[in-house]
Amino acid sequence: MKIDDFKKINIEVERLHYDRLEKEPGRDWKRYFTFSTDHKVIGIQYLVTAFFFFLVGGIFAMIIRAELITPASDLVDRTVYNGMFTMHGTIMLFLWTFPSLVGLANYLVPIQIGAEDMAFPRLNAAAFWLVPVVAILTIAGFFVPGGSAQAGWWSYPPVSTQNPTGFLINGQFLWILAIFVSGISSIMGAVNFVTTIFRMRAPGMTLFRMPIFVWTVLSAQIIQLFGLPALTAGSVMLMCDLTVGTTFFDPALGGDAVLFQHFFWFYSHPAVYVIILPIFGIFSEIFPVYSRKPLFGYHVVAISSIIIAAVSALVWVHHMYASGTANWMRLVFMISTMCVSVPTGIKVFAWLGTIWRGKLRFNTAMLFALGGLVMFVFAGITGIMLAAVPIDIHVNNTYFVVGHFHYVLYGTVTMGMFAAIYHWFPKMTGRMYNEGWGQIHFWLTFLGTNLNFFPMHSLGLHGMLRRVASYAPEYMFSNVLASLGGFLLGMSTLPFIFNIIISWIDGEKAGNNPWRAIGLEWLVASPPPIENFDEIPIVISEPYGYGKSEPLTLDRPFIEVETIEKITLATTDNQVEINNN
Amino acid sequence: MKIRNILIILGAVALNTFVSLYIGESAYNWLPVQAAAESLLVDRLFSFLVTLGAFIFLGVTGTLIYSMIFHRAAEYDLSDGPAIEGNLTLEIVWTVIPILLVFWIAGYSYQVYVKMAIRGPMEHAHSHQMEAVSVAENREKIEVISKQWAWVFRYPDRNITSTELHLPVDRRVHLALTSEDVIHGFYIPAFRVKQDIIPNHKIDFEFTPIREGNYRLTDSQYSGTFFATMAANVVVESAEDYQNWLEDAAKRKPSAAYNQAAFEYNQELQHPHASGWQTIAPASPPVVNYHN
Numbered sequence: 001m002k003i004d005d006f007k008k009i010n011i012e013v014e015r016l017h018y019d020r021l022e023k024e025p026g027r028d029w030k031r032y033f034t035f036s037t038d039h040k041v042i043g044i045q046y047l048v049t050a051f052f053f054f055l056v057g058g059i060f061a062m063i064i065r066a067e068l069i070t071p072a073s074d075l076v077d078r079t080v081y082n083g084m085f086t087m088h089g090t091i092m093l094f095l096w097t098f099p100s101l102v103g104l105a106n107y108l109v110p111i112q113i114g115a116e117d118m119a120f121p122r123l124n125a126a127a128f129w130l131v132p133v134v135a136i137l138t139i140a141g142f143f144v145p146g147g148s149a150q151a152g153w154w155s156y157p158p159v160s161t162q163n164p165t166g167f168l169i170n171g172q173f174l175w176i177l178a179i180f181v182s183g184i185s186s187i188m189g190a191v192n193f194v195t196t197i198f199r200m201r202a203p204g205m206t207l208f209r210m211p212i213f214v215w216t217v218l219s220a221q222i223i224q225l226f227g228l229p230a231l232t233a234g235s236v237m238l239m240c241d242l243t244v245g246t247t248f249f250d251p252a253l254g255g256d257a258v259l260f261q262h263f264f265w266f267y268s269h270p271a272v273y274v275i276i277l278p279i280f281g282i283f284s285e286i287f288p289v290y291s292r293k294p295l296f297g298y299h300v301v302a303i304s305s306i307i308i309a310a311v312s313a314l315v316w317v318h319h320m321y322a323s324g325t326a327n328w329m330r331l332v333f334m335i336s337t338m339c340v341s342v343p344t345g346i347k348v349f350a351w352l353g354t355i356w357r358g359k360l361r362f363n364t365a366m367l368f369a370l371g372g373l374v375m376f377v378f379a380g381i382t383g384i385m386l387a388a389v390p391i392d393i394h395v396n397n398t399y400f401v402v403g404h405f406h407y408v409l410y411g412t413v414t415m416g417m418f419a420a421i422y423h424w425f426p427k428m429t430g431r432m433y434n435e436g437w438g439q440i441h442f443w444l445t446f447l448g449t450n451l452n453f454f455p456m457h458s459l460g461l462h463g464m465l466r467r468v469a470s471y472a473p474e475y476m477f478s479n480v481l482a483s484l485g486g487f488l489l490g491m492s493t494l495p496f497i498f499n500i501i502i503s504w505i506d507g508e509k510a511g512n513n514p515w516r517a518i519g520l521e522w523l524v525a526s527p528p529p530i531e532n533f534d535e536i537p538i539v540i541s542e543p544y545g546y547g548k549s550e551p552l553t554l555d556r557p558f559i560e561v562e563t564i565e566k567i568t569l570a571t572t573d574n575q576v577e578i579n580n581n
Numbered sequence: 582m583k584i585r586n587i588l589i590i591l592g593a594v595a596l597n598t599f600v601s602l603y604i605g606e607s608a609y610n611w612l613p614v615q616a617a618a619e620s621l622l623v624d625r626l627f628s629f630l631v632t633l634g635a636f637i638f639l640g641v642t643g644t645l646i647y648s649m650i651f652h653r654a655a656e657y658d659l660s661d662g663p664a665i666e667g668n669l670t671l672e673i674v675w676t677v678i679p680i681l682l683v684f685w686i687a688g689y690s691y692q693v694y695v696k697m698a699i700r701g702p703m704e705h706a707h708s709h710q711m712e713a714v715s716v717a718e719n720r721e722k723i724e725v726i727s728k729q730w731a732w733v734f735r736y737p738d739r740n741i742t743s744t745e746l747h748l749p750v751d752r753r754v755h756l757a758l759t760s761e762d763v764i765h766g767f768y769i770p771a772f773r774v775k776q777d778i779i780p781n782h783k784i785d786f787e788f789t790p791i792r793e794g795n796y797r798l799t800d801s802q803y804s805g806t807f808f809a810t811m812a813a814n815v816v817v818e819s820a821e822d823y824q825n826w827l828e829d830a831a832k833r834k835p836s837a838a839y840n841q842a843a844f845e846y847n848q849e850l851q852h853p854h855a856s857g858w859q860t861i862a863p864a865s866p867p868v869v870n871y872h873n
Contacts, residue, residue, distance in 0.1 A: 078806050078845075079858035152803050158763045158780065159805050164859040251781040256766060258779060279839065292654070293662040293793035297672050304829070316828040322766060323777045324784055327698075331691055338683045342676065349675040352644055358662040359654035372643065377641050381634035388690040390623045390697060397766065397801045461611050463770025466803055468809035472797065515661070547664035 035129065037121035038530060039110050042128050044428065046103025046419070049131055053095035054414075056139075056269055058490055065452075065486035068479050073470040076467065081469040082150035083141075083171070089137060089153030094182045094273075097413055099131050101278045102189050104420055105217045107428065109193065111521040112211050114202025116531040119195040123188055130185035137178035142173035149175035150465060154268075157249035157260050161242045168243060176239045183232035184553060190224035193217055202520070204539035204554070211519060211543045215302045216281030220274045226313065227267040227274075234263030265316035269557055273312040276408065279416035280347055283369050286423055287351050289517045290366035291358025294544040296350045304343035311340050321389055322396045328421060330389045337387040341380060348377060363515075364438030368419035371446045375411030379404055382457065397467075400460025406453040410489070415445065418496070425500070426514045430526040431507030437499040444492035452485025480575035518545055518552055537542040597639050605632025616796055616817065617772035618789040619697050624773070626693045630686065688755070698787075720755040720787070721748070727765040727778050728864045729804055730811040730842035741830045743871035744838045746798055746815045748790050749823040758784040762863070766801030769815055777802050790817040806860035807842035814873075830871040837865075837870035 031041055032048070063084050067075040076084070097519055106124065110117055118124045120197070141148030149155070149172045197218045203212070238260060240246040247253035249260045266517050288295045294300060317325060317333040327395030351373060360366070382404040385391050393402060418441070455478035464475045513522040520537055521528070538554040545552065594650065608624075608631040615621055652662075697707055723746070724735040734746045760778040767786065768775040774788045800811035834848055842863040849860075 004638065053798040073809065077849075077854040077856055077858065078809070079854070079860050080856050082806060102705075117582075145857075147856060150806070150858075154803075156764060156803070158805065162763070162805065162861050164861045166859075221619075251779070291652075291662060292660070294664055294666045298659075300667070300672055322775050324779045324782060331694070334690060335683075335687045338687050341683060342679045345679045346672070346676055348641065349671075352641060353665070353668070353671070353810070355645065355648045355652070357665075358652055359658060359660065360649060360650070360652050361654050370649070374642055374645065377638055381630075381638055382633070382684065383631045388626060388686065390626055390690055390773075392692045393775050394627075394770070396622050396775055397768075425793075458611060462613055463768070463797075463799070465768070465799055467803045470809045478804065547661035562762065579862075 003252060025065060035125050037117070037125050039106050039118045039121065039124060040428075040528065040532075042084050042124055043103045043105075043107025043264050045128055046099045046106060046131070049135070050096050050100035050103060053091050053135060054100070055493065057088050057096055058089035058493065059090065060084050062486055062490050063540060064088060065483040067469060069483040071471050071473045071476055078469045079147060079150060082152075082467070083148040085467055086149050086152050086175075087138070087141070090149075090178070092409070093153065093275075094179065095135055095138065096419075097130070097275050097409065098182075098186060100417055101275060101413075102127075102186075104282075104417070104424075105193060105213075108424065108521060109214055109217055110200065111524065111528060111532050112214050113197065113200060113205050114533065114537050115196065115200035115416055116533065116536075118192050119200055120192050127185045127188040130181055130188075134178045134182045134185065135255045137181065139176050141174045141255060144169055144171060144174065144375075146170050153262075154264055155238065156264075157241060157255075157257050158251065160238065161250065163242060172242060173239070176235050176242065177411065179235045180232060180239070181309060183228050183235065186224050187228050188223040188230070190228070193221040194225065202536050202539055206539075208302065209539050209542050210294065210302075211281075212284035212298070212301055212305070213278065213281035215305045216277040216279075216284075219305040220277040223270045223274050223277075223309050223312060227270040228383045230263050231267035234260055234267075237263070258320070261320050261323055262316070265319045269316040269319060270309075270312040272280070272405075272408070273308055275413055276484075277308065279413050280305065280373070282416045282420045282423075283351055283373060284347075285519070286365055286419055287354045288544045288546055289423070289515050289576060290361045290363060291355050292361075292546050293354055293358040294546050294548070296356075297346070298351030298544060301347055304346045307343040308340060311336065311343070315340060318387055318392070321392045334387055334389050338384060341384055348373070348380075363422070364393075364433070364435060364442055365419045365423035367439065367442040367494060368415050368422065368445075372412045372415035372440065373413065374421060375407050375449065379407035379412060382407070395460050398460035399438060399456040399464045399466055401454045402466045403456030403460060406456070407449075410453065411449050415449070418442075418445065421500075423515070424521075425503070425525050426510030427521055427528070429504050429507070430510055431503050432510045432514065433503040433507060434499050437495045441499065444488060444495065448489035448492050450485070452482050452489055453494050455479075455481040455485075455491040520552070523553065593643065597636055597643065600639060601632050601636040604635040605629065608632075611769045612773075614769075614792065614794070616792040616794060617769075617774065618788060618791050620771065620773040621791075622693045622696055629689065633686070635681070671805060677851035720753045722755045722757070723748075724757045725767060725778075726761065727767070727800070727811075728761040729763060729861060730807040730863055731838075731867050732798065732800075732811065732813040732839050733867045733869060734813075736827065736830075739827050739831050740865070741827065741871065742835065742869040743830060744813060744867060744869055745804060745873065746813055747826050748815065748817050749820050750790055750793050750817050752820070753787060753789050756786040758786055763804050764802045765804050765811070767798065769796055769798050771796040771815075775801050793817050793819060801851060807845060807863060810841035810845070826871075833870045835868045835870050836872070837868050840866035852867065858865070 032045055036042060064077065067073070067081055073081065106118070145167055151160035151172060155172070155175065163170055163172065197214060233347070237246070237248045249255045249256040249257050251257050277505050284295055284301060315333060315337045318337045321330050335451050382400070386395065386401065386404060422433060422438055458477055459478045462475065464471055510526050512524065512526055524532060524538065539552065540554050541550050541552055590849040605628045608628045612624055612627065615624060722737060724737060726733040726735065732744060734743045735741070756767070758776060760780045763782060764780065765778045766775060767778060772788055772790065774786070776784060776786050778784060794817055796815040796817065798813045798815050800808060804811065840863065843866045846860070846863050
């Protein structure tokens with residue numbers, strides 16, 4: 001072994017050897033309801049909370065689809081319908097996709113880089129416990145006079161500041177407050193992730209030995225750091241307009257309504273990449289395992305995540321082609337938007353290269369990842385169409401866009417999330433899930449997603465607008481199909497819920513590594529002990545070494561204490577006493 | 582063996598090309614009728630992108646399905662696949678080709694966009710200077726006023742107002758879009774044109790209807806409670822019919838038009854919904870010369 005391999009040590013020396021509380025996590029469910037600072041407990045807390053709100057948002061979606069099964073507005077009043085799609089979007093984004101991905105990253109990142117926990121465990125717990133606050137604020141909208149926010153999840157002024165209730169505390173007020181708190185929570189999380197990834201990596205875990213999931217979480221959280229302040233500041237300004245009578249965005253009094261759109265999309269478009277990047281990470285973890293091959297072009301895939309994060313900062317105006325945007329902006333942002341497809345395409349081809357000539361096994365996780373990949377390619381193609389200004393001018397704000405982003409958010413993100421949950425379920429719980437029910441879940445989800453969202457493209461091309469409670473009768477057929485798909489998707493969650501609950505309680509015991517996967521998380525027990533590793537591993541090779549029969553970590557019993565000493569002393573600035581037991 | 586593989590790949594590519602061209606050609610049928618000069622341009626671009634998109638989608642899924650059929654692991658085969666970690670040539674190829682494609686698509690889209698903005702009805706018959714003058718003179722000028730939740734169209738030359746948008750066929754139309762309250766969107770799917778209307782801004786907008794008939798104008802930017810009701814009829818008619826309509830409308834006395842939002846709002850005042858959620862009151866129904 002070469003000393004050079006350990007040049008980039010990122011943890012304090014005393015962590016190599018010290019007395020550990022060898023506490024096993026046990027099966028005590030009560031700790032999930034405490035202010036635990038264990039990143040694994042927090043990860044599960046995020047995932048379970050988020051999944052609950054996925055079901056709530058799903059019920060709203062089914063109410064929307066039930067209203068749209070007939071052309072007339074006949075199921076709920078128009079105000080309630082507007083509240084439904086506003087809250088559906090808000091909950092699905094701020095209480096399902098963001099927290100679920102943060103939860104997964106919380107669980108996996110420290111183990112995958114060989115750390116005992118996140119850099120700031122208490123900040124981590126505080127960030128999580130803001131999520132229930134966001135949830136209460138969001139749901140409270142239904143219980144104040146005048147009902148919940150109804151301005152759509154974009155909350156464009158002047159509609160969002162019209163306040164028909166006349167009360168100071170109204171649905172829109174609570175909504176803005178929820179977005180603000182959610183922003184604070186996410187910024188806290190982002191600081192923690194970026195620090196953890198830069199400072200807490202195990203010896204030998206150089207940047208180019210990190211699993212792609214870690215790379216994508218890093219890219220995504222950097223976006224949070226530069227993007228979220230814009231939305232959070234914008235939400236404060238909107239709040240001032242709504243409650244204390246400022247006129248930042250009020251055109252009647254000299255404000256600029258379009259300015260808010262810039263604040264909003266400057267974050268909310270990169271937010272799409274905050275969501276999709278970790279899903280790319282999940283795909284990059286899962287395809288090698290179930291194809292028994294290394295990830296094709298690991299370095300390029302890693303770097304393309306960072307490139308996507310950088311380019312994502314320069315594309316936001318493509319949401320505003322129709323907003324009275326100057327010609328030069330339309331054209332500049334058309335080109336920058338299309339450029340995102342290049343690093344994204346590299347990833348897609350890399351996954352194809354990974355699967356090509358592999359030894360494929362179609363476990364539930366692999367099925368979800370493959371289904372997610374196919375739907376992502378479709379969504380990417382409609383995305384390029386939407387980037388082209390002339391086509392976007394036709395389909396902007398129509399169901400074509402709704403179809404496109406649901407292929408991303410359901411077809412890719414939610415499918416990828418399910419893939420991740422199935423893949424790491426044995427690690428998280430120490431139990432195996434039921435494979436048969438997993439596959440039933442996959443087929444129901446795959447069919448439901450396509451039945452629900454494919455017909456929307458045709459509706460949009462024919463000019464049906466999003467956010468309408470009633471529509472011209474000519475649009476009815478595709479809407480009926482979409483609604484049936486929506487109800488099917490609602491049902492598809494049932495086998496998942498039962499499978500997960502029953503398997504968690506009474507599933508077959510999983511070993512440390514049921515998928516014969518390569519990665520630090522698979523070297524520890526299932527579920528992992530409280531501080532993850534008995535001894536911090538020393539990483540000596542790149543990830544995804546399938547078919548290479550080389551070890552991932554140094555077999556520690558065979559190194560002498562002096563060697564470790566030499567390694568660590570050579571690579572840290574502050575010399576700290578090594579505690580030899 | 583190698584030649585056989587190359588032939589198989591060439592065959593697959595040829596088949597994919599053929600199928601993609603077919604799908605791209607049928608994309609015209611996925612869109613509404615082409616009622617404006619702009620729609621011809623947009624549809625051609627759409628068909629082109631569908632062709633390219635279909636080729637990529639079928640290429641990727643075809644490769645995936647091939648692998649899924651022929652590269653399954655045998656049940657008790659625990660061995661790993663070949664440890665291929667990458668291929669520099671391949672990686673360069675699949676970076677450079679997408680970059681070229683992006684510039685091709687962006688360039689073509691740019692051309693279409695420029696054409697949409699300057700296209701006049703008689704551009705081929707005149708030199709550029711002449712054209713600019715003749716086009717400007719020939720434009721039919723109409724004011725569009727939007728409010729929660731009604732459209733009013735004003736023909737300034739005749740001082741007529743209407744809740745139906747009448748347009749002469751084959752003539753460039755110049756609209757001045759304004760909003761009295763929130764952001765609305767002007768959208769006629771059959772024309773493939775859309776523009777947000779920002780309060781306190783007058784937005785100029787142009788297009789050229791080319792097909793007589795009845796079309797639908799809708800509000801394309803969410804504008805509050807009765808957003809979905811905010812639609813208007815668009816009638817494209819011959820120059821003669823258009824003149825007759827203008828003269829007929831000029832003779833009519835202004836009266837209050839039917840307005841769906843105001844109608845529903847009044848009904849709710851009498852029979853409030855159980856939810857009790859409030860709404861902004863709609864503007865009073867527009868008083869116009871022509872309505873139906």
